[in-house]
Amino acid sequence: MGDEFSMDELLLALLKQGAYFKPVKITTTELGKMLEMSQQNVSHRLSVLEKEDMVNRTASGIELTKKAKDRVDVLYADMKLIFEKEKLELSGVIVSGLGEGKYYLSMDGYRKQVKEKFGYLPFPGTLNIEIDENDMWKKQHILKMEPIIITGFKDKNRSYGDLFGYKCRIGDIDCAIIVPLRTHHGPRIIEIISRVELKKRLGKKDGDRIKVVF
């Protein structure tokens, strides 16, 4: 964790010329113009990159080494994370729940753990949202992230399964998607818990559109 996140501008210019996939034929003068730096400097820096085993200069042009490609991969993966993980935003419509959430969230076995792991006692009821078809792929990505696990328990009557939680926000309210391991509604519906009664707090009713941000 450190400088592998930085990226040499010369390397980036080569990338822009397609060097990730094939050797690139380009002169130091051209590179200098692109980067607004002298031909001499490009020449020098290229030879440094070569010594560092980042590029090879061959008859067919300048090519990136595996080491350089690895660095670029890391940079791109990091940026992707910054841009697309944070921007995950599910849109959908509020639907009425079946009272299931209310039932589960009335039980101390779950409530205590929510307090512990999310920092608040949940309002005893969930907001149910039917996700737009177009955002379903985002939901799948979210479900692949590391969940906060609320472990199940038994009482004298029956046993209760684990719940998976994923932190999110609606407006500026901290919430979490809760997914029972054995869910009873279709994959397009998600259940949200929060400290407050979301529908009332947001002034929304069934059928209204809503956005959930991760």
Place this chain on the structure above:
Amino acid sequence: MGDEFSMDELLLALLKQGAYFKPVKITTTELGKMLEMSQQNVSHRLSVLEKEDMVNRTASGIELTKKAKDRVDVLYADMKLIFEKEKLELSGVIVSGLGEGKYYLSMDGYRKQVKEKFGYLPFPGTLNIEIDENDMWKKQHILKMEPIIITGFKDKNRSYGDLFGYKCRIGDIDCAIIVPLRTHHGPRIIEIISRVELKKRLGKKDGDRIKVVF
């Protein structure tokens, strides 16, 4: 077209801390450790960035200006182009499947959707390929692209999960990688579906090398 493609490592470190979306509370010493540079240098460079109107230091932390965010957007867009415009090609070795694919692809619930979303009824069986270690990063890129979702369903016995599909080609045959949400084999193995029986059509057998193009 030039240096807007480069990126200051300090800016990138701030981004990594989430500065794109909110002010970040972090000390110059911490940043110095992250970047393997002295606290003094971070301090100095931060003040340069401030003079250049790239960051603001407020009571709630360091925040990026619009100018800085615009630059980052450009960098990301450029990288995205580099990575996702060019053809990705996975190389690997054919391995024998566990018959799972055959099982899934015998079910109408999935078959109908494949016909609908990919334009053909799939041969009831998958080609399993163990991707070369060197191409794993490409696989990761592919899995981050927008999938075609084959939604799960229930029958009287059990429920079947969603599948993610990504169109690709082997030679001139249209295929798709299929990824179950909860996959049963290691991340190096992918399953390919197609209209035809791929192994027979390509005259290949287990252990042969093969390329998949996106």
Place this chain on the structure above:
DNA sequence: ATTACTAAGATTCGAGTAC
């Protein structure tokens, strides 16, 4: 503890120019 100044050392840069 945190930030940032100064002074000195390290490095990067571009002009001139050789090849």
Place this chain on the structure above:
DNA sequence: TGTACTCGAATCTTAGTAA
């Protein structure tokens, strides 16, 4: 053409230390 050397200038970096 194109590349790359020297060398002085500009810039960057760090240690020491003040605030």
